[in-house]
Amino acid sequence: MQKGTYLRNGPGLWHIEDYNFRHLFDGYATLVKLQFENGRLIAGHRQIESEAYKAARKNKKVCFREFSEVPKYENFMAYVGDIAKLFSGASLTDNANTGVVKLGDGRVVCLTETQKGSLVIDPNSLETLGRLEYSDSLGGLIHSAHPIVTDAEFLTLLPDLVNPGYLVVRMEPGTNERKVIGRVNCRNGPAPGWVHSFPVTEHYVVVPEMPLRYCAQNLLRAEPTPLYKFEWHPESKAFLHVMCKASGKIVASVEVPLFVTFHFINAYEEEDEDGRVTAIIADCCEHNADATILDQLRLQNLRSFNGNDDLLPDARVGRFTIPLDGSPYGKLESALEPDEHGRGMDMCSINPTKLGKKYRYAYACGAQRPCHFPNTLTKLDLVKKKAKNWHEAGAVPSEPFFVARPGATEEDDGVVISLISEKNGNGYALLLDGSTFEEIARAKLPYGLPYGLHGCWVPKE
């Protein structure tokens, strides 16, 4: 196996003193590393030292606005003061608990939905080095938690809550300056749809406009609503916009069936026999247009599985077809029969060399029911429309992360890394063969780790 370090980020600490958080996404970020070297594995974990985390530790209470937790105000004036700080972003969290990416210039950055929560870390010591201060003046407070990162660029979306739309921006390695590629105006709705992630093809950026939209009112609330900072607007419909990366021009903007997704898997350009691009295909982990998955990720629900009740809402690989011939509608279908993966589907990865290109395989978490949370690792063959599943009773695996074998020519030639939380609270690192999906190795960890979200690979130079 290639020498290098797998890093995984995620919310990992869900209490301050005796106050317990309610939602999975509220936890203070915990970074985990698995360092592969000369056939040995060195593991470690560390809390990310965000301002939000440090302030909570110091003051023994929540001090910033997290995903659903907000500071408890001593009096009405304190509340009003905090609302004012919301508009400047000062009261928003920088708890970078969602993902971790390696930029083309070697910096490793942990991210969340807030722009201020872009924190540079040391991949060896896991030390928090400081904030990535964007040097442009694009402003805004939020961005997509999943930028598209390659050695050549960092692409992301900046939702505009005032004038509903999205800026598509690009940052070059070695700089902190995002430059605007173009802007998409929302087709409908009081606010932009949530953009936790978005897909790209070789030449285009796909901007999703989900009917699960940001909600300014919910942002101001002290108590969480069932959809947290969002609102479900089926009447506002759903759209996908396609922007040319080189010119910033919108080449398609189609209405699609209602959908709910956190994670796009990949996208690519479909060509006719003359090599002309006729359509864009975009795949995502789609929750059957049901936003209740967000509330299902409350810790009380996740921790209350009794072995019998089946509470995980159905999900599938949603495949969008976006025609580029000016037609007003796009299609949404299941890319394979959802029963292939137990009707659970999230936390996906692909071979990064296939980013934006026609691809065959994806790795994700599926379900072996009954369950409350995705509990299998699944390899999806999107050509044969088949899935191969890994499952161990009572275990919860985190996102399967694909690392190609050096010199590989086949798409699935590599290993899949996942961290497994066992029923008894212990945990281990699991390596599956990317091709056969059989176990290659497992390494028991000296202590259990919290569930985590997204990872990246930092090769050893």
Ligand SMILES: CC1=C[C@H](O/C=C(C)\C=C\C2=C(C)CCCC2(C)C)OC1=O
């Ligand atoms: C995972 C994961 C974490 C996460 O969100 C965390 C925050 C702090 C999100 C905050 C917000 C929104 C979700 C909507 C708009 C406002 C704002 C408060 C920034 O989301 C995840 O999926």
Ligand SMILES: CC(/C=C/C=O)=C\C=C\O
């Ligand atoms: C854990 C999850 C979403 C994470 C977002 O980053 C979804 C699980 C759903 O089935």
Ligand SMILES: [Fe+2]
């Ligand atoms: Fe995510």
